[in-house]
Amino acid sequence: MNSIILIAGTRYLSALLILFSIYALLRGHNEPGGGFIGGLIGSTGFILYAIACGTDQARRALRARPETVAMIGLAIALGAGLSAALFGDVFFTGQWLFLGATETEKGLPVSTVLAFDVGVYMAVFGSILGLVFAMEEEI
Amino acid sequence: MSWVLVLPLTIPFVTAIFAFLFREQSAGRWISVAGSAALVAASLVLLVQTIDAGVLAAQMGSWAAPFGVTLVADLLSAAMAVITAIIALAVSVYALADIDADAERAGYHALFNVLIAGVMGAFLTGDLFNLYVWFEVMLIASFGLLILGGKPEQIDGGVKYVALNLISTILFLTGIGLLYGMTGTLNMADLAGAVESADPGLLSVVAVAFMVAFGVKAALFPLFFWLPASYHTPHFAVSAVFAGLLTKVGVYALIRMFTLVFDHDIGFTHEILLWIAGLTMAIGVLGAAAQNDIRKILSFHIVSQIGYMVLGLALMTPLALVGAVFYLIHHIIVKANLFLIAGVADRIAGDTDLSRIGGLYKSAPFLAVLFFIPAFSLAGFPPLSGFWAKFIVVKAALDVQGWVIAAVALVVGLLTIYSMTKIWAEAFWTPHPDGVDPSLATLAPATRNALVLPVAGLALMTVVIGLVPGGFMSFAETAANQLLVPDAYISTVLEARVE
Numbered sequence: 341m342n343s344i345i346l347i348a349g350t351r352y353l354s355a356l357l358i359l360f361s362i363y364a365l366l367r368g369h370n371e372p373g374g375g376f377i378g379g380l381i382g383s384t385g386f387i388l389y390a391i392a393c394g395t396d397q398a399r400r401a402l403r404a405r406p407e408t409v410a411m412i413g414l415a416i417a418l419g420a421g422l423s424a425a426l427f428g429d430v431f432f433t434g435q436w437l438f439l440g441a442t443e444t445e446k447g448l449p450v451s452t453v454l455a456f457d458v459g460v461y462m463a464v465f466g467s468i469l470g471l472v473f474a475m476e477e478e479i
Numbered sequence: 480m481s482w483v484l485v486l487p488l489t490i491p492f493v494t495a496i497f498a499f500l501f502r503e504q505s506a507g508r509w510i511s512v513a514g515s516a517a518l519v520a521a522s523l524v525l526l527v528q529t530i531d532a533g534v535l536a537a538q539m540g541s542w543a544a545p546f547g548v549t550l551v552a553d554l555l556s557a558a559m560a561v562i563t564a565i566i567a568l569a570v571s572v573y574a575l576a577d578i579d580a581d582a583e584r585a586g587y588h589a590l591f592n593v594l595i596a597g598v599m600g601a602f603l604t605g606d607l608f609n610l611y612v613w614f615e616v617m618l619i620a621s622f623g624l625l626i627l628g629g630k631p632e633q634i635d636g637g638v639k640y641v642a643l644n645l646i647s648t649i650l651f652l653t654g655i656g657l658l659y660g661m662t663g664t665l666n667m668a669d670l671a672g673a674v675e676s677a678d679p680g681l682l683s684v685v686a687v688a689f690m691v692a693f694g695v696k697a698a699l700f701p702l703f704f705w706l707p708a709s710y711h712t713p714h715f716a717v718s719a720v721f722a723g724l725l726t727k728v729g730v731y732a733l734i735r736m737f738t739l740v741f742d743h744d745i746g747f748t749h750e751i752l753l754w755i756a757g758l759t760m761a762i763g764v765l766g767a768a769a770q771n772d773i774r775k776i777l778s779f780h781i782v783s784q785i786g787y788m789v790l791g792l793a794l795m796t797p798l799a800l801v802g803a804v805f806y807l808i809h810h811i812i813v814k815a816n817l818f819l820i821a822g823v824a825d826r827i828a829g830d831t832d833l834s835r836i837g838g839l840y841k842s843a844p845f846l847a848v849l850f851f852i853p854a855f856s857l858a859g860f861p862p863l864s865g866f867w868a869k870f871i872v873v874k875a876a877l878d879v880q881g882w883v884i885a886a887v888a889l890v891v892g893l894l895t896i897y898s899m900t901k902i903w904a905e906a907f908w909t910p911h912p913d914g915v916d917p918s919l920a921t922l923a924p925a926t927r928n929a930l931v932l933p934v935a936g937l938a939l940m941t942v943v944i945g946l947v948p949g950g951f952m953s954f955a956e957t958a959a960n961q962l963l964v965p966d967a968y969i970s971t972v973l974e975a976r977v978e
Contacts, residue, residue, distance in 0.1 A: 432540040
C-alpha cells in the first residue's frame with residue numbers, strides 16, 4: 341500500500357504497539373496480560389509496518405527471521421518448563437530465585453515463570469509474523 | 480511418574496527445535512524421524528502404564544486439580560497417543576522422499592513436530608481451556624504446513640481452512656466462557672460433577688455450542704466444507720497426517736465431552752448427534768462419488784467415515800462406544816495410509832486425477848496390493864479392520880432398534896466400495912492414457928524405500944487388526960467402559976497427588 345498518511349502514522353503507532361506489548365507481557369505476571377497477548381500485540385506493530393512500507397522493510401527492521409524468533413521462544417518456554425526436572429519437581433513447577441535477598445529484604449524475584457512468558461511472547465510473535473509475511477509476499 | 484505423561488508432549492517440541500536448527504542440512508529430516516521414533520517409545524510406555532493403572536493423571540506446575548492444568552490418560556487417550564506417534568513416525572519416514580529442500584528450509588519439520596505436539600496435547604489434557612490452547616497450536620502449525628509451497632490453490636484452501644476453523648475456535652471459547660460462568664471450573668473431571676447442579680436448559684445450549692465447535696473440527700455435516708477445499712492441495716505427507724489425525728481430534732473431543740460432561744440429557748444432545756451422524760455419512764459418500772481426483776475422493780470419505788464414529792457416540796450404549804473407539808483406531812491408520820499411497824501413485828504415474836493415470840496394477844503390482852488393503856478395509860471388507868469396526872457400530876444400532884440408521888450405515892458402506900472400486904479401476908486396471916508403465920522401479924532405491932516402507936507398515940497393521948481383532952476388541956471394551964462409567968477418571972484426576 342502506498343499511502344503517505346499511513347506511513348507517517350505507522351512510525352509512531354508501530355513503536356507504541358511494541359512498547360505496549362512489552363507492558364502487557366510484564367503485567368501478565370500478576371494481572372491480566374502475559375506472553376500470548378503480548379506477542380499478538382507486538383506482531384501487529386510489525387504487521388502494520390509491513391502493510392505500510394512493504395514486507396522487505398519490515399523484515400529489515402526485524403533483523404532476525406521471524407521463524408528463528410519463534411523457535412528461540414519455543415526453546416526458552418520449553419526450557420523453563422523442563423528446568424523443574426533439575427529440582428525434582430513436576431513439569432512446569434515454577435523455580436524462584438531472589439536476587440540480593442537478605443533477612444529483611446525480599447530481594448528481586450527471578451523465576452522460570454517469567455522466562456516461560458518471554459518464550460511464549462517470542463513464539464507467538466515469531467510465528468504470527470512468519471505467517472503474515474509469507475502471505476503478504478505470496479499475494 | 481508424572482513424566483510418563485509429560486514426555487509424549489515435550490519430545491515433539493524438542494524435536495521441532497532441533498529439526499529447525501538443522502533445517503538447511505539433511506540432518507533435519509533424520510532428527511524428525513528419530514524424534515518420532517522416540518515418541519512411539521514414550522507413548523508405548525504411557526499405554527502400558529495406563530493399562531496397568533487404569534487412569535493416569537499428573538498435575539502440571541504442582542497446582543492441584545481443579546485449579547491447575549491436569550494431564551490425564553485413560554485407555555482411549557493413551558491409545559490415541561500411540562496411534563498419533565505411529566502416524567508421526569510413518570509420515571516422517573515418508574517425508575524423507577516427499578518433502579523438497581525448499582519446504583524443509585521454510586521449516587517443514589519444525590511445523591510438523593509442533594503439529595504432532597498439538598495433537599498429543601489435545602489427547603492428553605484434562606483441562607478444557609488447555610484443550611483450546613492445543614487446538615490453537617494445531618491450527619497455527621497446520622496453516623503453516625498447508626501453505627508451504629505457496630501455490631495459489633494452497634493459499635485458497637488455507638484461507639478457507641483457517642476462516643472456518645477460527646469460527647469453530649470462537650464458538651469453543653464462547654462455550655468455555657459460558658461453562659466457566661455456570662460452574663466456576665474448567666477441569667473436565669471436576670466439570671463432570673459440577674454440571675449436575677447447573678440449569679439443564681442452559682447446559683444444553685452450551686452443549687450445542689461445543690457440538691458445533693467440535694463439529695467443525697471433526698468435519699461433521701453441515702460444517703465440513705473446509706475439508707474437501709483444502710486437503711488435496713498440500714504435500715502428500717502433510718495431507719496424510721491431516722487426514723489421519725486432525726479431524727479425529729475433533730471426534731475425540733466430542734467423545735470426551737459428551738460422555739464425561741454433557742450426558743445430562745442424552746435424549747436431546749445425542750439425538751442431534753444421531754441425525755448428524757447419518758447425514759454426515761450419507762452426504763460425505765455422495766460427495767465422494769462426484770469426484771475424480773484420488774485425494775478429493777479420499778477427503779470426502781474422511782467426512783463420511785467420521786459419521787460412523789459419531790454414530791457410535793450418539794447411540795451411547797456400551798457396544799456402540801466400543802465401536803466408536805475401534806473405528807477411531809482403525810480409521811486413523813487406514814486413512815493416513817491411503818493418502819500416502821496417493822502420493823506414491825502421483826510420484827510414479829504423474830498425477831492424482833483418475834482420468835490422467837492408469838496401469839498401476841500391471842506395472843506396480845506391489846503398490847496395488849498395498850492400496851487394496853486399506854481401501855477395502857475402509858469399505859468394510861472382511862477380514863480387514865474396517866469390517867469389524869463397521870460390524871460393531873451397525874450391530875450396536877440394530878441392538879437399539881435403530882433400523883434406519885443401520886440401513887444408512889450399510890448403504891454408505893456399499894457406496895464406499897463404489898468409490899474405492901472407481902479408484903481401483905481407473906488408477907490400477909485401465910492402461911495409462913499416455914502409454915507409460917508407471918513402475919516403482921523408476922524411483923531411486925532410497926526414495927522407494929522411504930515411500931513404500933511406511934505404507935507397507937501401516938497396511939500390515941490394518942491386516943493384523945483385521946485378523947486378530949480379539950485383543951483390540953477387548954481393549955476397546957475396557958476403554959468404552961471407562962468412558963461410560965468415568966468414576967475412575969474423575970477420582971484419579973481430583974485425587975492425583977501434588978508431588
